[in-house]
Each structure stands twice: as structure tokens, then as C-alpha cells.
Amino acid sequence: MIHHSPSSPKSVDFLVIGGGIGGLSIMRILGEKYPNAKLVLLEKEAELGQGTSRSDHNTGTGHTGAFYAPGSAKATAANEGFAWLRDFHIEKGLTLRNIGKIIAASVPGDDLYLEKYQQQAFANGQKSAVILSGHELRDNYEPLLSKDITEGLYLPEAYLFDADGVMKAMAEDIRNKNGIIETNHKVMEIKAISEGWLVSTQHQEYIAKHVVNSAGTHADRIARMVGGGKYWKIMPVMGSYMELNKVVDWRTAVYEPTRNPPFLGVHVMPGVNGKPFMGPDVFFSPLRERTGQETTTKQSLFKKITEGADNIIGMPRGIFSMNLNALYPNLQFYFGMGKKKDGRAEIWKHFNREAFARDAQRLINSDLLELKGSDFTPLRSGIRAQAIDMRTGKVLQDLAKEEIINPLNHTSRFISDKMPGSPGFTASVGKARWMTETL
Numbered sequence: 001m002i003h004h005s006p007s008s009p010k011s012v013d014f015l016v017i018g019g020g021i022g023g024l025s026i027m028r029i030l031g032e033k034y035p036n037a038k039l040v041l042l043e044k045e046a047e048l049g050q051g052t053s054r055s056d057h058n059t060g061t062g063h064t065g066a067f068y069a070p071g072s073a074k075a076t077a078a079n080e081g082f083a084w085l086r087d088f089h090i091e092k093g094l095t096l097r098n099i100g101k102i103i104a105a106s107v108p109g110d111d112l113y114l115e116k117y118q119q120q121a122f123a124n125g126q127k128s129a130v131i132l133s134g135h136e137l138r139d140n141y142e143p144l145l146s147k148d149i150t151e152g153l154y155l156p157e158a159y160l161f162d163a164d165g166v167m168k169a170m171a172e173d174i175r176n177k178n179g180i181i182e183t184n185h186k187v188m189e190i191k192a193i194s195e196g197w198l199v200s201t202q203h204q205e206y207i208a209k210h211v212v213n214s215a216g217t218h219a220d221r222i223a224r225m226v227g228g229g230k231y232w233k234i235m236p237v238m239g240s241y242m243e244l245n246k247v248v249d250w251r252t253a254v255y256e257p258t259r260n261p262p263f264l265g266v267h268v269m270p271g272v273n274g275k276p277f278m279g280p281d282v283f284f285s286p287l288r289e290r291t292g293q294e295t296t297t298k299q300s301l302f303k304k305i306t307e308g309a310d311n312i313i314g315m316p317r318g319i320f321s322m323n324l325n326a327l328y329p330n331l332q333f334y335f336g337m338g339k340k341k342d343g344r345a346e347i348w349k350h351f352n353r354e355a356f357a358r359d360a361q362r363l364i365n366s367d368l369l370e371l372k373g374s375d376f377t378p379l380r381s382g383i384r385a386q387a388i389d390m391r392t393g394k395v396l397q398d399l400a401k402e403e404i405i406n407p408l409n410h411t412s413r414f415i416s417d418k419m420p421g422s423p424g425f426t427a428s429v430g431k432a433r434w435m436t437e438t439l
């Protein structure tokens with residue numbers, strides 16, 4: 001039941017749902033395009049950036065090019081967002097470390113991925129992507145790289161960014177330009193009305209001409225409030241990292257090729273404290289968010305229980321509402337069923353640190369640094385928003401949005417971000433431009 005304050009609805013031109021990097025970028029782009037428009041952003045938590053965008057919920061690397069199909073919306077958005085993010089760090093004096101990236105061929109057959117990634121990097125404008133021998137990589141970029149790595153693709157520009165600093169600075173810019181940001185405002189109901197969309201939170205009603213839904217892992221739920229989200233669903237997937245308990249001089253972001261998405265292989269990253277972190281393992285998550293509710297103090301115990309229950313019930317409801325074509329790949333993925341071994345291996349790795357250490361050792365020279373399960377401490381984890389087409393069961397790969405036109409006035413738009421996944425931080429400003437191009 002929604003308890004509205006007695007105040008009358010506020011009218012705005014654009015209303016953005018979600019105060020992560022996605023929503024903040026949309027506010028920025030709309031503010032640039034329409035400097036005199038009335039803009040409001042609603043965030044359910046007490047602070048901004050408590051979802052996937054929070055710095056301890058993602059890897060925090062700015063990267064472009066190599067992984068994305070040339071000409072795709074994702075590749076274009078990643079290029080624009082990457083350049084913007086780099087310049088914004090410099091403009092605001094935020095810490096930005098260029099660590100470079102190696103995509104290492106760690107098992108037979110990986111050389112084919114390197115060639116593909118290099119072609120993609122070239123086509124996406126990263127002309128400096130170069131395939132180097134294992135020796136060259138160890139001598140010049142990562143001395144601790146495993147001796148078994150015979151070659152790798154080196155990308156000279158890859159950054160460790162300051163996610164929290166970026167979001168704070170963006171929010172400040174938005175507020176300075178009269179954009180309104182309301183935290184502790186959970187969108188609970190949305191109705192089409194002749195003036196646009198009537199959006200209700202627990203405190204206030206808004207009449208918005210247009211709405212952009214950037215609610216991350218909750219985006220499908222919000223879309224369903226206006227009759228959207230019929231054929232797509234966000235399936236939350238946990239991505240967890242371990243930190244090495246030792247300080248070692250690991251300098252470069254080293255990734256394995258993504259052989260069997262959505263499994264990501266191993267990533268080894270330099271830590272800001274000198275302790276490298278590794279992962280992410282990919283594990284089924286019954287929850288849509290990790291610790292977002294922690295900002296809302298004790299009143300949230302009941303909320304945690306009810307939201308947790310809703311998520312847990314929602315997961316099988318989502319899975320079993322798929323048709324059979326869609327169901328089987330998802331059972332394979334989420335529960336490691338069927339012939340695909342990767343699902344089972346990921347689940348095993350999630351619980352067994354020795355298995356995690358063995359995987360990480362593929363990238364690290366065991367003569368210089370021998371890894372055991374006891375060398376690791378759980379570090380960070382975040383919920384990846386895996387968007388699934390419910391008709392085919394396939395995970396959406398490119399950026400995707402859903403636009404609903406208000407059935408009463410035929411002009412107001414409701415745009416949902418269907419794919420809030422990686423590289424959502426890097427790409428954010430480019431993606432926001434693409435999301436709002438019809439507004």
C-alpha cells in the first residue's frame with residue numbers, strides 16, 4: 001500500500017529512475033540537450049550509487065574495443081564513454097591509473113580469440129592493440145605472468161577508475177545545474193495518464209512527460225509497471241572476487257578470453273593496496289542487489305526479509321515462466337545442469353578455494369608466486385544484470401532498450417535500459433546518449 005504525502009503531484013519534463021552511473025549519465029545528457037527542462041532523478045536508497053555501480057561491487061576497469069562487435073551499440077557507447085570517463089577524472093582531479101590490459105592465451109585454442117579481439121579492437125579504433133609473445137609480455141608489462149602463457153593481446157589503455165568519486169562529482173554537477181536528485185524515493189507505481197506518466201514513490205507523486213528507467217537489476221520490474229518487460233527479464237548473477245593475502249608487484253589487468261559467455265574466465269587485477277584481486281566467479285544469485293539496503297538503517301530489516309523473499313520467489317517464477325527452448329540453457333547456466341561443464345566448474349569454484357587458486361594460477365608464474373586456497377580472502381562481489389530474452393533463453397549481448405509510448409497521449413515515452421550489464425560503467429555516457437536519442 002502506498003502512503004502519499006498530502007502535497008500535490010510535481011510536474012517535470014523528464015524523470016529518471018535509478019541513481020547509479022546509468023541514471024546519473026542520463027541526467028547529464030538530458031541536461032546538456034535541454035538546459036531549461038525540469039529534470040528529476042529518483043533513487044530508492046539513502047545514498048546514490050549503492051547498486052552495481054558502487055566501487056566495491058564491480059571490477060572498476062575502463063576498457064573499450066576488443067571485446068565488442070564492431071558497429072554494435074555497445075562498442076560505440078564504450079568508445080564514447082571511455083573517453084568521457086578519462087577526461088572527467090582529469091577535469092575533477094580524481095585518481096585514474098592506467099594499468100594496461102593483457103588478454104592472455106592460457107589454454108590451447110586461445111590464439112584464435114586473440115586474433116578476433118585484435119581485429120575488433122582495430123575496427124573499434126584501438127589501433128595500438130598488439131599481439132606479443134609471452135616473453136615480451138613478461139619483460140615489458142607483467143613480470144609475474146605465467147611461463148605457460150605463450151602469447152597475449154596487449155591493450156595499452158585500460159584504467160582503474162574511481163567509481164564513487166565519479167558518481168559524487170556527477171551528482172554535484174547535476175545539482176549545480178538545477179537538476180533534482182531525490183534519494184530515499186522508491187518508485188512503487190507508475191500509471192499512464194493523459195499528461196504523461198504518474199510516478200509514485202512512498203513520499204511524492206510526479207507527473208512526468210517522459211521517463212527513463214535505469215534501475216539496474218530492477219529494470220524489468222519497473223518496466224512491468226507500465227506493461228513492458230513481457231519478453232525480457234533480468235536474471236541476477238553474482239560475480240565475486242578474492243584478494244590475495246600478500247602484497248606483490250602485479251601491474252597489469254590480465255584477462256583470459258571469454259570462451260563461453262556468460263562465464264568470464266579468470267581476471268587478475270592490481271589492487272590499490274598492492275594486493276592483487278582475482279575473479280569474478282559467476283554464481284547464481286537469488287538476490288537482485290547485494291548490500292544496497294545497508295544504507296537504510298534498522299527500519300530495513302523487514303524490508304530486507306520481504307524483498308529477499310520476493311527475489312527468491314521471483315527467480316524460479318522467472319525461470320519456469322520461460323518456454324522450453326529458453327528454460328534449458330538457463331538451467332544449464334544457473335544450476336550447472338546438462339552437458340556444459342563450465343556451469344558446474346563455476347559453482348564448484350565458488351565454494352572451493354583450492355579450485356579458485358588453481359584457476360588463477362593459469363595466469364601467474366608458480367615459481368614466483370605459488371597459490372593456495374588459504375592465500376585468498378573474499379573481497380568484493382556485485383550482482384551482474386544478465387538480461388535474457390524469454391522467448392529464446394539467450395542472454396542479450398548488445399545494448400538494448402524498450403520504448404513504450406503512452407497509450408493516452410501517444411507522445412510521452414517510457415524508455416527502459418534492458419541491458420545494464422558490463423561495461424555499463426565505462427560506457428555510461430555513450431549509452432545514455434543512445435538511450436535518449438528519441439527524446
Ligand SMILES: Cc1cc2nc3c(=O)[nH]c(=O)nc-3n(C[C@H](O)[C@H](O)[C@H](O)COP(=O)(O)OP(=O)(O)OC[C@H]3O[C@@H](n4cnc5c(N)ncnc54)[C@H](O)[C@@H]3O)c2cc1C
Pocket residue numbers: 017018019020021022023042043044045048049050051052053054057058059060061062063185186187188214215216217218222239240280292381382383384385420421422423424425426427
Ligand atoms: C562483478 C562485476 C564487475 C564489473 N566490472 C566492470 C568493469 O570492470 N567495467 C565496467 O565498465 N563495468 C563493469 N561492470 C558493470 C557495471 O558495474 C554496471 O554495468 C553498472 O554499474 C550499472 O549501472 P546502473 O546505473 O545501470 O545500475 P546500478 O548501479 O545498479 O543502479 C541502479 C539504481 O537503481 C536503483 N533502483 C532500483 N529500483 C528502484 C526503484 N524502484 N526506485 C528507485 N530507484 C531504484 C538502485 O537502488 C540503484 O541505485 C561490472 C559489474 C559487475 C557485477
